Amino acid sequence: MLTTTFPALQPTTIDAINTLGEWLSHNEFAAPPAVCDGELIILAGNAVIPTIDAACALAANTELPLLITGGIGHSTTFLYAAIAKHPRYNTIPTTGRAEAAIIKDIATEFWKVPAEKVLTEEKSTNCGENARFTYDLMQTRQIEPARAIIIQDPTMQRRTVATFERVWQGQERFPQWRSWPGFVPHVVSDETHTAFSLNEKGLWPVERYISLVLGEIPRIRDDAQGYGPHGRDFITHVDIPADVTHAWEILANDAALAQLMHERGL
DSSP: OOOOOSBOOOHHHHHHHHHHHHHHHOOOOSSOOOGGGOSEEEEEOOSOHHHHHHHHHHHHHHOOOEEEEOOSOTTHHHHHHHHHHOTTGGGSOOTTOOHHHHHHHIIIIISOOOGGGEEEEOOOOSHHHHHHHHHHHHHHTTOOOSEEEEEOOGGGHHHHHHHHHHHHTTOSSOOEEEEOOSSOOOEEEOSSBEEESSOOTTOOOHHHHHHHHHHHHHHHSOSTTSSSTTTTOSSOOOOOOHHHHHHHHHHHTOHHHHHHHHHTTO
16 A cells, blocks of 8 residues: 555656656666775765665675765755654754764764764755865865765766766866665555655655656756756766656646646645
């Protein structure tokens, strides 16, 4: 039985959502990374608990150093809410604290990652600053990994990797960026409800997830309005496959979906 209150969606709509979600997740690993896959884990602050848990588990199981980037931004309240609702993490103080500080508590208190293995950047307020301020911190600390594993909210994973590539662009030495979102979201629908196939605490409401994946494609596009070199120049150029563009167009032109999203205030 699906537990969400989001109504059922047509199979073509579900397929389009999953096509977008899988591509945006940018998962380069068939299995969780091993210690040989990187020399540093970079976790960008977000409110998706399974992604946070995946990063913490990787740090705990491999003892790779964990760099967490994230201050207080427009989405930080979603992390506060996710922590408050979590059956284990709800004891962690949140109000007024940076995302990186909160996630460090999860890593050290609940996953037993040694505190000396965790480095935080607590001033960034958006994805661009996550990358720029991480670059500054790594330069200051003389951290120069040959390979770094980037972990972020799956809806923002592809854009985040492209942002890190842009910040390091032109540098004589830069890491090989390995992309791993921790998990790839997948939605399913029965006769009455739509939900995530992964039954985990700390996922997005379905309507917020759909809104996020829809909003990513205009950002990633390399045109005058997008974030690529031909636009705002926040990210490196990203080729968007035809099937992903088609999936986005299906969702953007779905009147029934638009009405459902409007009714939920998104």
